[in-house]
Amino acid sequence: MPYQELPLTTPNPILSWANHDLSPQEIAMAKNVASLPFVFKHISLMPDVHLGKGALVGSVIATKEAVIPAAVGVDIGCGMAAVKMPFTEAQLDGKLKKIRLDLEAAIPVGFEQNKNVERQVTNWQGWSDFKHLQSGVKNLETKAMKQMGSLGGGNHFLELCLDTDNQVWLMLHSGSRNIGNQLAMCHISTARELAKLAGERLPDPDLAYFVAGTEEFTSYWHDLQWAQHYASYNRDVMMSRFQSVVEKHLAGGKKTKPLLSVNCHHNYAEKEYHYGEEVYVTRKGAVRATQEDYGIIPGSMGAKSFIVKGKGNPQSYCSCSHGAGRLMSRSKAKKQFDLDDLIAQTQGIECRKDRGVLDEIPGAYKPIEQVMENQKDLVEIVATLKQVVCVKG
Template identity: 50%
Template sequence: MTETHYEFAEVEGGVPIKSWTRGVPVDDKAKAQLAKAAQMPFIFKHVAAMPDVHVGIGATVGSVIPTKGAVIPAAVGVDIGCGMMAARTSLVASDLPDNLAGIRSAFEGAVPHGRSAGRGRRDKGAWGEPPQGVVDAWTTLAVRFGNIVAKYPKLKNSNTVVHLGTLGTGNHFLELCLDQDQRVWVMLHSGSRGVGNAIGRFFIELAKQDMRMWHINLPDEDLAYFPEGTEHFDDYVEAVEWAQDFAALNRQVMMTHALDALRSQIAKPFDATCEAVNCHHNYVTRENHFGEDVLITRKGAVRAAKGTLGIIPGSMGAKSFIVRGLGNADSFESCSHGAGRVMSRTQAKKLVSLDEHIADTVGVECRKDEGVIDETPRAYKPIEKVMAAQSDLVEIVHTLKQVVCVKG
């Protein structure tokens, strides 16, 4: 039997919390937030906390919330379906040019990223005129989106096709990496973009309205929920499943464009079908655990069923890992989705200097300006300690180190 490494905490008036956090810092506010979730009456068995756990909106990032008979929209969040994709190419490090600036520039040109919203200005993070391949990909989602909009017209003018195949901002990234055998990988992190954000915010507010209408008192208003069997529950599940499919397709489109960009910079022919992983880490799904069918909400957590491949990225200057799940039942077959923040974005901008950021990203072709200090490596927990804390949840298959990193 696999040795367990979690810490156990009882919660007054709720289910226990099992936390894989030995050797990594956990903020007291995150512990309090986990306890609030554990007090909801429909939580199944216990709440699981991953080693990258930190405070989020509504629910804690790095938590696994199993429910029976209800779903909490804010536990999924507004970046519905956010996740990772990685593809291993047939290239090796010696196939790359000495100067990687051209590859970074090609990536930036192939994948819209960042944001420049303003009156009368086109957002640089969206397509002006989506390429035909993007338009064709959108048609696979359009009919289902039309069904959602027919019930909720406010969602109609969300960014849909113009955001399909785009990166976004914040901790989203596109990277070129080398593994332990010097093989070249392309890896990216993004979600359901503007339309997922609109769906998330709309249903979070709708759940709050329902709670007020039914006079239900909550430990935190952001834990507002939809009971199973209600119209809003079914509509939310339909919308969130669609947004998760958009997110997965978004990553596939970006990966295609990124690989094309890489081919434009390297004369040697290569393929990228050796190994590819596409996994969510902000989502809700139906699964069977402890012999019962339940809804599993993973907010900043990855499915780690036995034999399932997943991705755990580090920060801009740290290692990332391709992992294989060990199927640990106590974690609801889950693992962390990254390193996890130890500084808020505001704190990082105040506490980390540009010189420190430059030193921490040495050897990486990436932005080295004030605009990305909030994503600097020091803002995150040490990824090696995070991995050590969850050694009973996953095994490492590949260790990656980025050499090019594109941030929005």
């Protein structure tokens, strides 16, 4: 299904790849963003679009000479990594639980962090720039070091998957941890204060923005890029450990060479060229999908996931969806489903099956097959994956 232009009276058009009707709150949120004076051309909504803070999750916003920190969000650089390994399903026989337990021991989840800081972490070049970050995070360097190589909570996960050729894949979802969150909150607060001082009437306080060329913009853009690099490297560190765990069980600890590696953001902003002009592109729950890009579109726990190649669709600003998208809130999922539902919906998957992950039940998400059908003009599918081990944050 190609995109449709929503029949709304906004200064900038809203193009949607979703096949479902947006709720009144979602329409209001889309209209708010599309009415901002610095928005470029149009807003693009991905097939998994749903309510967010300030801007819809699953929206791509191109802007001229301005950026909205709350549209990027607080999990700066959140994204995915996936690695295709030279192993097959037969080699996993009888080893899934041991792999899951070793993964849980190797990679801290939730609010946990690493007890020790390994060399791969201390070698990261970004630490030399820490002193130039926003002053509100100056005491967090040690914590940021200990959290690098940790998963976090919510919908973050580690998964061992099989593709349709029964080849083994490793996949994970995580971002910039507490340091990214704190940086984002500092800058969002500054943007709100500036809007207040200027007496600006915004359609939503969360759409407070920074103007290019100002000191505040420069500071935010610097910290944003730093946190995005942190997030990407955080995924690299975890993937190294993930590979070691799998190699221990499937290759006797011998190092192996991945057949394909992908690492992509889906909560971030970058300077890019579109329609012949340089613009700032914010992807809030969306993946870049130029013709050179590989991307990862995960389904929910218990559903399929997809490795994709971009088609470079200009109307979407060369973007695609970042997942299935939530069908219901976490609190609603906990009310609607019980433990028996979770056990039934995650049958055949080695994972936790307790109330602590009930809000991540597959039934709380949109059907991933429909999401993929809606973006045939944005990506082509390279591999279809099904998880056999899942560790939730």
